[in-house]
Structures are given as structure tokens and as C-alpha cells.
Amino acid sequence: MPEFNAPLRDMRFVLHEVFQGPALWARLPALAASVDGDTADAILEEAAKITGQLIAPLNRSGDEEGVHFAQGRVTTAQGFVQAWQTYREGGWVGLAGNPEYGGLGMPKMLAVQFEEMLYAANCSFSLYSALSAGCCLAIDAHASDALKATYLPALYSGQWAGTMCLTEPHAGTDLGIIRSKAEPQADGSYRVSGTKIFITGGDQNLTENIVHLVLAKLPDAPAGAKGISLFLVPKRLVGEDGSLGETNAVSCGSIEHKMGIKASATCVMNFDGAVGYLVGEPNRGLAAMFTMMNYERLSIGIQGIGCAEASYQNAARYARDRLQSRAATGPLASDKVADPIIVHADVRRMLLSMRALTEGGRAFATYVGLQLDIAKYAEQPEEREAAQRLVALLTPVAKAFFTDMGLESCVLGQQVFGGHGYIREWGQEQLVRDVRIAQIYEGTNGIQALDLLGRKVVADGGQSLALFANEIRSFCETRPPLCEPLLHALAQLESVSQWVREQATGDANAVGAASVEYLHLFGYVAYAYMWSRMAATARERREQEPAFYEAKLATATFYVERLLPRVLSLQASIRAGSAPLYQLPAELF
Template identity: 85%
Template sequence: MPEFNAPLRDMRFVLHEVFHGPALWARLPALAERVDADTATAILEEAAKITGQLLAPLNRSGDEQGVAFEAGAVRTPDGFRQAWQTYRDGGWVGLAGNPEFGGLGMPKMLAVQFEEMLYAANCSFSLYSALSAGCCLAIDAHASDALKATYLPALYSGQWAGTMCLTEPHAGTDLGIIRSKAEPQADGSYKVSGTKIFITGGDQDLTDNIIHLVLAKLPDAPAGPKGISLFLVPKRLVNADGSLGQSNAVSCGSLEHKMGIKASATCVMNFDGATGYLIGEPNRGLAAMFTMMNYERLSIGIQGIGCAEASYQNAARYACERLQSRAATGAQDKERIADPIIVHPDVRRMLLTMRALTEGGRAFATYVGQQLDIAKYAEDADERDAAQRQVALLTPVAKAFFTDNGLESCVLGQQVFGGHGYIREWGQEQLVRDVRIAQIYEGTNGIQALDLLGRKVVADGGQALAAFAAQIRQFSATEPPFRQPLLNALDELEDLSQWLCEQASRDPNAIGAASVEYLQLFGYVAYAYMWSRMAAVARDALVQDPAFYGAKLASAAFFFERLLPRTLSLQASIRAGSASLFELDAAQF
């Protein structure tokens, strides 16, 4: 059975040395009283234990057994209920939650590293927690004080769990055409009716109650996205004293049978006049739900990093043990019948690609977490606004680029194993199946690319991009390693962005034709920034730990020499324009 050991040394490097988390928290009053370097290190160490010793051992068995649907109820795999009890007892669901309602109030910079461990250890289990955390975020940001007081403490404690109910059989990306309805009642509640599909954790046996956040339309709602409202709909009604009352008119109709994440219950949910409560303002539900969706998009991006890390660990161990053929430079281990495959250039190419993409992603996730912490906790309004603009710009990049790279790394890890990578017992084929969904749910990566280029760059006039570029140039003025290739790549991105803004004014298809390649190019530039920052720290600290910091510098060199040049082909593809996409009539496909 494959093992997972959290990369604690690398996480501390990114959190403490590269992005100076403790120094940031010390100047943000709301965080200064809760967390410092020692607290963060202790949390990561405990997280490593619970993910490596409790959750990882359930990963394969959970995949093989899957969830079951019996008599209208969902049963999770053996061991999941007991694991959830231990997990909730540790306060992990509310790690970054509002302390006013029982959350621990930890910074997002720390939470993203915990999420990576979760996904690396057990994707399916992690999703129950991730949806609950996102549900809490939306309730805390938009619900009434009464709803917060009633629902947040039990959600943060893990006694209850949360879901996000958006998609309908006929309405996925285009939520403006949903049919779910909400009828107002005399007591201020609503009767919610409709069917939602692809609902993660829509039903399960881990918690006493499930709190659904449901998009629906009021009777007099305007057409389209501007007519959507958000409702809190519990599986079981909650009495005035906080105890659980009777079952609500909510039911699971069926389970989806999926390629991966088989221990995660993906449900068809039916709301048949269920009692619900409005969150936020009428017809403003989509904006409120985006609070949760943006959280989930970053979280699902981190799913790609976690799966990639697990794949890398498995593949690196295997490559150092598997004996096949001799090195091109002559036998390296003359006492044995062959050399370990780690001596072969192509195996090293695959492993280094995985390592460079995963460590770059870890740094970028921590950077986005840093911006979220500043946007939430900084005392200066201008600093908060600037950070929030960066979060808006970078969230689609994080979701899509992390998950694209996650699949690439999982497939590369499988390839390192050769035929054994296709066999269940080694764990690599499960990682490929589990990570694949991350490119699809919470907004497909194609939708993320359209959001980035269309809304965050072109519609914004490039202002948020200019702020990000200015930060990179300011850092480059310190003469870091790999300064020139970083600046060259940044110049490419800025020139191409300007060109696309001009093209969009003439060609309606320009944005759609270029968006995916553009997001990829943006991602490589962002990773180049991360790698240059990491290399600068490693260069200055090399004498303290030559093995660790030397490996960091070598991985950075590989990224700049072998992966960053991918931007050249992406640039050529983008500049080819949209014409060739429309040479065929629909009937010719």
C-alpha cells in the first residue's frame, strides 16, 4: 500500500522563509493574538499525523468499497465515520473559521497547506470537510446573525456538514436558467422545490445534520442570473433551543457512479417544498454563493497539488528501488543485476517535472492564501482592496493551473511505474482517477480561463495584471536568481495581454479562442515568480543546509530551463487567432 508523509520541511520553508507568514500575522491584530511560528508548526505537525496515519490508510479501501445507497440513505465506506469523529474532535473543520462561532481563526496561508495534506492523503474524505468549510464561509459572510448563531457552531465543530447546491439537470455553467423555486411563507421562511445534481456530500452518515445552500428563484424574480436567490435548507429542521427537530422535505434521489472519488457521495438531491431560509438579499444569491464558490475553487485547485505530491512521493520511492537496465554512463551499482531506474534521464525528467510543478504550486497556493489573509485582516483599506484584486485575478489561475498540473503529475507518476502504474495495488491509477474531476467541477478549467482573460484582464483593462506585474518587477530589482528569464516571460505575458485586448475589440471569438493557452502561459509566469523567490532564499541559506537548499536551487534551474520554455509554444498558438477554429461547419464535426 502506498504511504503518504506530509512534506513538512518544504511547507515550513514556503510558509516561514519565503512568504514570512509569522511576520505578516504579527502585524495583523486579529491574527497576532491567535497564531505565531510555533503554533503554525505545531498545527502542521499534528495535521501530518492525522492525514498520514488516519486518513491515508482509508484511501484505497474507501475507493474499492465506495459509498452505498440503501433505503434512500447514503452509507460511507468502513472506517469513515470513526475517522470523521476523530477529525472533528481535533477541530479541523473549523481551522480557519470565525472564532466568534467556534472556529479556530487560523490564517489561510496555513489552511492551504493543511488542505494539501488532506487531498494528498484521501481526496474523497477531504471533500466532506471542504464543502463544510466553504458553506461556513458563505453563511458567515452573508447570513443573518440569527442564522449564524444557529448553524455555524455545529458546522465548525463537524457535528453537522454543509453542501453547495447549484447545478440542475439542464443548468450547469448557465445558472441563470435554473428552475428551482422558493415560495415565501408567512413566518418568514420559504418552501424550496427543485432538483439539484452533482451534490458532493448531499447525503452521508458522518454527521447528525446536513446544511444545504441552495440556489433558487423567487416567484417575482427577474430572468437570468439577476433573479437567483440563496437559501439555507437543513436536512433536519432545527428547534429554537438548537436541538434537532423533524426531517425536512429533502431527499437523496440517487448516487452518481463515477470514474474516481468513489468514497465521496455525489448525489441527486430533491427538494419538495423543503423549509429554507433566505441568505443575503433577494435576487442577490449568486453573488453570495460566489463567496463559497471562490473558496471551493482554490480548494479544488489544491486537490491537484495534493494528488501531485502523493504521486511524486510514490514515484520517487519506486524509481530508487526498481532495478532495470544500466545507466548510459556505465553501471552505477555493480553488485546488483541492474541499476535503479532513477539513473535514467527520462525517469529524472518525469520526476523533476512533477517536483517543479508541485513545489511551484505549493508556493503559489501559499501566496494566494497570503493575499486572502491581507484582504480579510489588514487594517488599511487600500491594502485590503489591493489584495482582494489580486485574489480575484489569481483564483481562476490557481484552480485551473493547479489541477491541469495535478493530472500531468499523476500521469507522469503512473508512467514512472510502467506496467505497475496501471495496477491497483500501487495506488497510482487511483490518483489519476481521483484528480481528473478537479479539472471539471467548481467551474471547468475552460470556464476559469474565460473568467481570467475575459473578465479579469480584458474587461479590467489589465489593471489587476499590471499590479501583479509591478510586484514581480519590484522583486526582480533585488537581483534574484533567474531574474532575466523571469522578466522575459513577464514581458511576453504583458505584450500578449495587450495584443489580446486589441483583438477582442475586433473579433468576438478572440477571447474564447485564446483563453486556455493564455491561462497556461499566465500560470508558468506566476510559477517563475514563485521559483525565483524560492531560489533567492535558498541561495542565501545554502550553507545552513546544503542538501535541502541545493535541491531547491537545482529544481528551480530545471523549471527555468525545461518547463518555462513551454510559454513560447503557447504564445505562438494564441497569436494564431480564432480563424482555424471555425473553418469547419458544425455538420462536419
């Protein structure tokens, strides 16, 4: 049976030593009074216990049992209700939520590390919490004070849960063609009608109410995305005193039978004139929903890191124990019939690739969390603006690169096990199945790549990229470890960015043809920056804890020498342009 133990030492290294989170929080008045280094460590310690001891043991059983659907109701796998009760009593849903409504107000830097633990322990369970947290974020940012006061406390406490209802059977990425409608009523409410699919947690038996955020169109709405509004539609109506009333006209029509995340209820939801309340301004719903979507995109990116970490832990344990053949240099375990497979070069290649990508991702996720904290809490407007531009630039990279590398790492972890990796009892095949969805939902990775290159680089004129590049160059002024290859890779990224911008002026397909390779190129450069920062910190402190810091330096070297060179082939693919994609006529596919 696989185990999960939260990588607390590595998390503290990134949070405290590399990015100096407590020092940042101390200068942000909104955080200074509520969190410091000791508080953060205590939260991470408790998070490690609840994810490792309560939630992780339900991962395999939940996958095998799945969710049940009968008479329009969803029942979660055995143990989930009890685990949710303990989970919500700890205040974990509202960890980073607004304290005014019962959230704990913790920084995002800390929250992303908790989310990684949660996804590593149990992807299916974590999704119920992640959707609720994102729902809270959108309500807090855009809803009326009355809606906030009515719904946020119960959502933050985990007494109620939230969903995000966007996709329809005919409308996925192109939300401008949705058909769901909302009819205004005399009392200021709306009657929402339509069908939504792929709704995570659309129905479940964990909470006494479910709050759906639904995209729909008003009768006089303009065509396309500019005519979308956002509505809050509760499963059960809520009285003025917060008490629950009758069931609303919203129901689960069916659940999906999926490749992975089988203990997460993915529902078809029918709204049949359900009572709803406008969130934000009419016809501005997509902008309001993007508050939640961007949160979920970072969260789903972290799903890739969490699954990769779980896979690495399993594979490293197995590689130290599994005896097969002798080392190329001669027997190393002469008292045994064979050497452990960790002596073999290819096994080391796979394990080091997993480790380098996962630890690089953890650092990058924490860095994005740092920028989110600055964007939200910094006192100086120019500091908030710069951080927000970086968040906008880096969010599609985080979602897509974390999950692409997460799948790569989970497949490598499965490969370390050989035939045993294909067998259920070891847990590796479930991680491959569970992480696969992360490249698809919350905007496919191809869409993230288009967003990055088309909107954040080409349309932006490269200004946000220049902001990130200038930060890297400023860091490298003191010539810390690994900066030479980092700066060389950064120069390649900037050169390719300029080339694509030039191509886009005369080729409508230029951005689409280059986007996925470009996002990967960006991701490898970003990880190189993270590894340079981690290596600089490790070199300064290696006398204090030699084993930990030397391992960090060795992994950094592996990343730069064996993984960062991938940028060379990516650059060549991008510069091939769009022509090779369109030489084959559509009818010949």
C-alpha cells in the same frame, strides 16, 4: 501499499522562509494574538499525523468499497465514520473559521497547506470537510445573525456538514436558467422545491445534520442570473434552542457512479417544498454563493497539488528501488543486476517535472493564501483592496493551472511505474482517476480561463495584471536568481495580453479562442515568480542546510530551463487567433 508523508520541511520553507508568514501575522491584529510560528508548526505537525496515520490508510479501501445507497440513505465506506469523529474532535473543519462561532481563526496561509495534506491523503474524505468549510464561509459572510448563531457552531465543530446545491439536470454553467423555486411563507421562511445534481456530500452518515445552501428563484424574480436567491435548507429542522427536530422535505434520489473519488457521495437531491431560509438579499444569491464557490475553487485547485505530491512520493520511492538496465554512462550499482531506474534521463525528466510543478504550486497556493489573509485582516483599506484584486485575478489560475498540472504530474507518476502504474496495488491509477474530476467541478477549467482572460484581464483593462507584474518587477530590482528568464516571460505575457485586448475589439471569438492557452501562459509565469523567490531564499541559506537548499536550487533551474520555455509555444498558439477554430463548419465535426 502506497504511503503518504506530509512534506513538512518544504511547507515550513514556503510558509516561514519564503513568505515569512509569522511576520505578516504579527502585524495583523486579528491574527497576532492567535497564531505565531510555533503555533503554525504545531498545527502542521498534528495535521501530518492525522492525515498520514488516520485518513490516508482509508484511501484505497474507500475507493474499492465506495459509498452505498439504499432506501434513500447514503452510507460511507468502512472506517469513515470513526475517522470523521476523530477529525472533527480536533477542530479541523473550523481551522480558519470565525472564532466568534467556534472556529479556530487560523490564517489562510496555514489552511491551504493543511488542505494539501488532506487531499494528498484521501480526496474523497477531504471533500466532506471542504464543502462544510466553504458553506460556513458563505453563511458567515451573508446570513443573518440568527442563522449564524444557529448553524455555524455545529458546522465548525463537524457535528453537522454543509453542501453547495447549484447544478440542475439542464443547468450547469448557465445558472440563470435554473428551475428551482422558493415560495415565501407567512413566518418568514420559504418552501424550496427543485432537483439538484452532482451534490457532494448531499447525504452521508458522518454527521447528524446536513446544511444545504440552495440556489432558487422567488416567484417574482427577474429572468436570468439576476433573479437567483440563496437559501439555507437543513436536512433536519432546527429548533430555537439548537435541538434537532423532524426531517425536512429534502431527500437523496440517487448517487452517481463515477470514475474516481468513489468514497465521496455525489448525490441527486430532491427538494419537495422543503423549509428554507433566505441567505443575503433577494435576487442576490449568486453573488453570495460566489463567496463559497471561490473558496471551493482554490480548495479544488489544491486537490491537484495534493494528488501530485502523493504521486511524486510514490514515484520517487519506486524509482530509487526499481532495477532495470544500466545507466548510459556505465553501471552505477555494480553489486546489483541492474541500476535503479532513477539513473535514466527520462525518469529524471518525469520526476523533476512533477517536483517542479508541485513545489511551484505549493508556493503559489501559499502566496494566494497570503493575499487572502491581507484582504481580510489588514488595517489599511488600500492594502486590503490591492490584495483582493490579486485574489480575484489569481483564483481562476490557481483552480485551473493547479489541476491541469496535477493531472499531468499524476500521469507522469503513473508512467514512472511502467506497467505497475496501471495496477491497483501501487495506488498510481487511483490518483489519476481521483485528480481528473478537479479539472471539471467547481467551474470547468475552460470556464476559469474565460473568467481570467475575459473578466480579469480584457474587461479590467489589464489593471490587475499590471498590479501583479509590478510586484514581480519590484522583486527583481535586486536581481535575485532566475529573474532574467522570469522578466522575459513576464514581458511575453504582457505583450500577449495587450494583443488579445486589441483583437477582442473586433473579434467576438478572440477571448474564447485564446483563453486556455493564456491561462497556462499566466500559470507558467506565476510559477517562475514563485521559483525565483524560492531560489533567492535558498541561495541565502544554503550553508545552513546544504542538501535541502541545493535541491531547491537544482529544481528551480530545471523549472526555468525545461518547463518555462513552454510559454513560447503557448504564445504562438494564442497569436494564431480564432480563425483556425471556425474554418471547419459545424456539420463536418
